[in-house]
Amino acid sequence: MPLLQLLRQEVRANPRYLLFLTVVAAVSTTLLLGIINMASSLVASGGSSLRLAFMFLVTVALFALSQQAVTAIVAREVEAMIDRMRLAMVKDIRRSDIQTIDSIGRAPLYAALTQDAQTISRSLPLLVIGSQQMAMLVFVCLYLAWLSMTAFVMAAGFTLFAIGLHLQRMTALGLATREVMAQEGQLFGGLSGLLRGLKEVRLNELRGEQVVGELAAVSAHARAAKTAIKARWAVESALIQLVFYLLVGLMVFVVPIFTSEFHQSVVQATTAVLFLIGPIGMIAQAIPAVGDAQHSLQEMQGLQQRLRQALADGVDESAEPLSAPVQDVALEGIRYRYPSEHGDSGFAVGPLNARFRCGQITFITGGNGSGKSTMMRLLTGLMHPQQGALQVNGEALRAEQMQAWRDQISAVFADYYLFRRLYGVAPEALARAEALLQKLEMADKVHIRDGAFTTVDLSAGQRKRLALVVAELEDKPVLILDEWAADQDPHFRKLFYEELLPSFRARGKMVICVTHDDRWFDLADQILAMNEGQFEPGCAGSHHE
Numbered sequence: 001m002p003l004l005q006l007l008r009q010e011v012r013a014n015p016r017y018l019l020f021l022t023v024v025a026a027v028s029t030t031l032l033l034g035i036i037n038m039a040s041s042l043v044a045s046g047g048s049s050l051r052l053a054f055m056f057l058v059t060v061a062l063f064a065l066s067q068q069a070v071t072a073i074v075a076r077e078v079e080a081m082i083d084r085m086r087l088a089m090v091k092d093i094r095r096s097d098i099q100t101i102d103s104i105g106r107a108p109l110y111a112a113l114t115q116d117a118q119t120i121s122r123s124l125p126l127l128v129i130g131s132q133q134m135a136m137l138v139f140v141c142l143y144l145a146w147l148s149m150t151a152f153v154m155a156a157g158f159t160l161f162a163i164g165l166h167l168q169r170m171t172a173l174g175l176a177t178r179e180v181m182a183q184e185g186q187l188f189g190g191l192s193g194l195l196r197g198l199k200e201v202r203l204n205e206l207r208g209e210q211v212v213g214e215l216a217a218v219s220a221h222a223r224a225a226k227t228a229i230k231a232r233w234a235v236e237s238a239l240i241q242l243v244f245y246l247l248v249g250l251m252v253f254v255v256p257i258f259t260s261e262f263h264q265s266v267v268q269a270t271t272a273v274l275f276l277i278g279p280i281g282m283i284a285q286a287i288p289a290v291g292d293a294q295h296s297l298q299e300m301q302g303l304q305q306r307l308r309q310a311l312a313d314g315v316d317e318s319a320e321p322l323s324a325p326v327q328d329v330a331l332e333g334i335r336y337r338y339p340s341e342h343g344d345s346g347f348a349v350g351p352l353n354a355r356f357r358c359g360q361i362t363f364i365t366g367g368n369g370s371g372k373s374t375m376m377r378l379l380t381g382l383m384h385p386q387q388g389a390l391q392v393n394g395e396a397l398r399a400e401q402m403q404a405w406r407d408q409i410s411a412v413f414a415d416y417y418l419f420r421r422l423y424g425v426a427p428e429a430l431a432r433a434e435a436l437l438q439k440l441e442m443a444d445k446v447h448i449r450d451g452a453f454t455t456v457d458l459s460a461g462q463r464k465r466l467a468l469v470v471a472e473l474e475d476k477p478v479l480i481l482d483e484w485a486a487d488q489d490p491h492f493r494k495l496f497y498e499e500l501l502p503s504f505r506a507r508g509k510m511v512i513c514v515t516h517d518d519r520w521f522d523l524a525d526q527i528l529a530m531n532e533g534q535f536e537p538g539c540a541g542s543h544h545e
């Protein structure tokens with residue numbers, strides 16, 4: 001069972017200590033039972049015993065302490081294990097390339113790190129508690145056997161039969177539960193669509209009705225499936241209760257038929273059976289929970305394996321530095337084709353040949369879907385070409401140097417993400433931040449405190465200005481801007497093209513911009529136009545000195 005394998009690998013607490021505490025809890029429960037039985041016989045014959053009362057208190061304390069210790073250790077171990085797994089996965093994601101993440105999908109990764117981790121955290125302790133209850137069951141059964149072999153054999157046979165039946169029913173229930181979880185996932189997806197598309201929904205009555213109508217249908221499905229499962233659970237818990245009562249009935253009505261001396265120990269045996277109720281109930285609960293934990297664990301491990309496999313198939317991209325500071329970079333016969341979808345062959349770019357130099361501005365133009373962003377991803381080493389190579393300073397870039405190359409680049413992509421905290425910016429660079437914010441007329445809205453922007457709740461154009469502030473503070477030799485000016489007002493466009501870009505060039509940066517602002521095309525040292533995944537022949541620009 002992968003779950004047990006994982007526990008063996010991951011549990012850091014001394015298993016012998018855990019076993020010891022489990023046995024102490026189980027033995028003290030059985031002792032408690034014995035003491036209660038002895039004391040009640042004594043009371044029945046008119047006596048009492050201070051010694052038994054004292055033993056009773058000591059045993060209760062022993063049980064409480066050992067039980068609490070096991071639960072606390074298990075909670076600590078499980079949370080530590082989830083923390084390690086989650087962090088390992090986060091680290092793998094961080095090192096994975098975009099193609100791998102695209103092929104796995106972001107939603108399953110998100111679900112593994114949130115929903116599955118939570119399921120493991122909730123369900124796994126029940127495995128240990130279930131095992132502990134199992135130990136209790138064994139000791140109480142031994143006590144029952146000591147009281148009456150016939151009672152023991154009958155109770156054990158009956159319990160095994162009931163557990164077997166319960167397990168069989170639980171398997172079907174487990175499958176149905178997973179189906180409900182999938183339906184709920186669909187419902188949550190629909191709800192997030194409603195929240196994200198609220199503007200569109202508010203604008204169009206018919207669209208709103210259709211969205212809500214579809215959600216209502218999914219919700220009704222989920223409701224019906226959940227109600228059916230809960231009804232089956234209700235039957236299941238009633239059956240478990242029934243089994244207990246039948247077990248007690250077995251002791252007082254059936255066992256005496258088969259054995260003559262049972263009348264002496266009927267009360268004790270019945271009390272022992274009552275002590276079995278707790279453990280059996282707990283085990284019945286633990287089994288489906290363990291199934292859930294196992295399912296979630298398999299999901300997490302499966303995704304991790306895919307990430308690891310992709311990482312193992314590649315090389316360590318951060319193994320080597322660049323041999324010299326970047327002067328120029330070239331695309332040499334680079335080709336890339338996206339995986340085909342629905343029978344269509346995927347979009348292809350290439351062969352791409354181009355050279356970009358420090359101290360130069362390159363503009364990339366081209367219609368929607370011509371492959372500009374794809375080319376930029378290949379140029380920045382975010383995607384790996386299927387043919388051809390990147391050259392830095394005239395030397396082919398080795399796969400082991402890819403991270404060193406990426407570290408030379410600051411970028412504001414069209415689908416950029418603005419972290420509120422200025423990760424990756426050297427603390428001394430922050431001194432320049434206030435002047436930059438002022439230049440971009442953001443100083444009255446945003447400040448930098450403790451290495452983070454005071455707010456990022458801004459207009460689209462303002463957020464993009466902050467992204468440029470971050471790129472500028474990183475101060476890398478290569479600056480890539482994908483339609484940065486598209487959502488800036490005319491005043492900022494002018495500032496961008498006429499002041500900022502020339503100042504970056506004057507500082508020796510390699511500036512590469514995707515742009516459609518032909519009014520400023522004169523500014524570029526080189527213009528590359530893309531069409532259907534290729535650079536148009538003969539495109540190049542004036543060279544500024």
Ligand SMILES: Nc1ncnc2c1ncn2[C@@H]1O[C@H](COP(=O)(O)OP(=O)(O)OP(=O)(O)O)[C@@H](O)[C@H]1O
Pocket residue numbers: 102338339346347366367368369370371372373374375414
């Ligand atoms: N993740 C992806 N998976 C599969 N195909 C993709 C993916 N991203 C883009 N494509 C394909 O590549 C083509 C070019 O996309 P790309 O984003 O490079 O164009 P673009 O020139 O940047 O367009 P735009 O000006 O609209 O931003 C798209 O038409 C699409 O068919």
